[in-house]
Amino acid sequence: MDVQVVSTAGKELRTVSLSERVFSRDVSDGAIYHAIRNELANKRVGTASTKTRGFVNFGGRKPWRQKGTGRARAGSRRSPVWVGGGTVFGPLPRDYSYRLPKKMKRAAMMSILSQQMQSGNVLVVEDFSVESGKTKDMVALVRNLTDAQRVVLVTASDDPMVKRSARNIPWLRFLSWNRLRAHDLFYAHKVVMMESAATALGDFYAAPAEEKE
Numbered sequence: 001m002d003v004q005v006v007s008t009a010g011k012e013l014r015t016v017s018l019s020e021r022v023f024s025r026d027v028s029d030g031a032i033y034h035a036i037r038n039e040l041a042n043k044r045v046g047t048a049s050t051k052t053r054g055f056v057n058f059g060g061r062k063p064w065r066q067k068g069t070g071r072a073r074a075g076s077r078r079s080p081v082w083v084g085g086g087t088v089f090g091p092l093p094r095d096y097s098y099r100l101p102k103k104m105k106r107a108a109m110m111s112i113l114s115q116q117m118q119s120g121n122v123l124v125v126e127d128f129s130v131e132s133g134k135t136k137d138m139v140a141l142v143r144n145l146t147d148a149q150r151v152v153l154v155t156a157s158d159d160p161m162v163k164r165s166a167r168n169i170p171w172l173r174f175l176s177w178n179r180l181r182a183h184d185l186f187y188a189h190k191v192v193m194m195e196s197a198a199t200a201l202g203d204f205y206a207a208p209a210e211e212k213e
Contacts, residue, residue: 003117005124005195010144013126016195019202024118027111034100035108035182042097050090053078058085105182110205112185122191124198127156130165138165142172148190154180156196177201 001024002015058077066073080088116122123145130137142151153174155162166174173184177197185191193201 003122003124003198005126006145007126008128008141008144016124016198018124018198019206022110022202022205023113023122025110025114027115027118028107029111031104031108032111032115032182032186035105035112036186038098038100038105039181039183044096046094046096048091049093050087052088052090053080053086056084056086106205108182109180109185112182113201113205116185116188116191121189122193124193124195127194127196129159130161133161133164135165135168138162138172139169142169142192145192146190148188150187150189152184152188152191154191154193154197154201156194156200178204 001018001020003018003023005013005016007013053076056078060076063074063077064071074082077085079085113122125145128141130141142153149171151172153162153166153172155174155176158176162174166172173181173188175181175184177194177200
């Protein structure tokens, strides 16, 4: 499929041929769901912790004798029914992360790219850099291309000046083409993609999964 390439000023330059297998395939909603769920789960810290009755700092002495007081039987101040006692089935530190199958992750990325392309939310721009590294220069450059409120910039390489100029912009996320995030791509209002990054994505995901292992 042929896609228009624009300059940083928003003017049309040329067309580039991208893989239809990557940018124009059937969308798998299930794969997208699992990819986003996996990313969010892997980001969870999992440090929530409560004390069960075995960890509460009380002595093991019986509060009062078993019979003759008129009060209910009590064996320990650590009991969950007591104020300050242990918690029953409370959260404990755990690891929420899990591994997603490679083929499902590939299918999810291609589905998101296809969905955004079909919605007209992908803009292919010529390769550029921000020599000054200033935030205001990056804002001006992106605003020449789109006025969307949630923008994802897919770069061709880890350009330190692009990172420096983009990291403090709250409505902009920058991703390298080989380290995409399904959550950011799916919820982006506009995906601004460098020309070489778009070509690299097409070459990478168009090849069979077996060749990447």
